[in-house]
Amino acid sequence: MDFAVIDQKIGELESCIESTIPVRVDEQLHVGVDLGTAYIVVVVLNEEKSPVACAMEFAQVVKDGLVVDYTGATRIVRKLVGQLEERLGRKLEKAAIAVPPGTGEKDCGTHRYVVEGAGLEVTSVLDEPTAANAVLGIDNGVIVDIGGGTTGLSILENGKVTYVADEATGGTHLTLVLSGNYRISFEEAEDLKKQQDRQDEILPVVRPVIQKMASIIARHIKGRDISAIYLVGGTCCLKDMEKVIEKDTGVPVFKPANPFLVTPLGIALNCGA
Numbered sequence: 001m002d003f004a005v006i007d008q009k010i011g012e013l014e015s016c017i018e019s020t021i022p023v024r025v026d027e028q029l030h031v032g033v034d035l036g037t038a039y040i041v042v043v044v045l046n047e048e049k050s051p052v053a054c055a056m057e058f059a060q061v062v063k064d065g066l067v068v069d070y071t072g073a074t075r076i077v078r079k080l081v082g083q084l085e086e087r088l089g090r091k092l093e094k095a096a097i098a099v100p101p102g103t104g105e106k107d108c109g110t111h112r113y114v115v116e117g118a119g120l121e122v123t124s125v126l127d128e129p130t131a132a133n134a135v136l137g138i139d140n141g142v143i144v145d146i147g148g149g150t151t152g153l154s155i156l157e158n159g160k161v162t163y164v165a166d167e168a169t170g171g172t173h174l175t176l177v178l179s180g181n182y183r184i185s186f187e188e189a190e191d192l193k194k195q196q197d198r199q200d201e202i203l204p205v206v207r208p209v210i211q212k213m214a215s216i217i218a219r220h221i222k223g224r225d226i227s228a229i230y231l232v233g234g235t236c237c238l239k240d241m242e243k244v245i246e247k248d249t250g251v252p253v254f255k256p257a258n259p260f261l262v263t264p265l266g267i268a269l270n271c272g273a
């Protein structure tokens with residue numbers, strides 16, 4: 001795995017949030033839809049699987065991996081797809097989606113219906129760590145996905161997911177701590193958490209929650225031969241949280257430049273013809 005290559009690809013995707021790379025009328029496009037607890041993200045790649053456009057919206061329509069607001073989720077996906085179609089001057093037809101590992105068939109079905117309800121044909125349904133690993137390309141180690149609601153772990157051995165766990169501590173808990181500490185609303189705390197110039201001030205306040213995440217990881221990898229931890233998910237954008245996790249678990253931690261976009265990119269990479 002070459003982190004410079006991964007960071008470059010993620011950087012290209014990041015720049016496609018604001019700008020759009022032109023595509024030919026006849027080229028095949030690869031679309032990934034990530035329905036998360038905190039964000040819905042839609043990624044479009046061109047025929048060479050390079051990012052050309054990306055759109056996202058903060059949304060609370062999925063909880064613990066389940067779609068809790070079907071109509072709201074479908075409306076947001078349709079809106080994001082419409083925006084991307086307008087930006088690209090092309091109709092989007094097919095998409096890949098992902099669900100948390102261990103999601104039952106019925107719940108996979110609901111994710112699929114949301115995306116189909118928005119007018120896309122679903123070509124593949126992946127589990128999230130497999131999607132993330134399409135970008136990371138690791139054979140052995142643990143991918144830790146810290147999103148809005150949960151800390152999810154997927155242990156890989158020889159490129160295959162052999163163990164998964166998901167526990168209810170995520171970015172929302174960090175926001176609640178900031179909200180209480182600074183006596184500000186949840187929304188204000190969400191904004192504060194993402195301010196680059198306040199990161200050094202925030203870390204000591206939320207350290208206990210990060211240590212809780214580290215203890216979840218440590219408990220699940222105990223007794224296993226884990227040589228590295230790979231962080232993905234929006235919460236891992238927090239500056240220096242990898243240092244806290246490395247110190248508390250004693251295992252080397254790797255984090256791409258923008259962990260938030262790893263899984264959405266990996267989903268799109270798996271969109272078939």
Ligand code: ATP
Nearest residue numbers: 036037038039147148149150171172233234235237
């Ligand atoms: P889940 O994986 O739990 O279903 P999700 O897929 O919506 O949720 P992500 O999109 O990976 O999760 O991450 C969302 C979380 O990441 C939110 O709590 C959000 O506040 C947090 N987040 C996003 N950007 C940043 C940032 N720059 N710094 C800190 N936290 C961030």
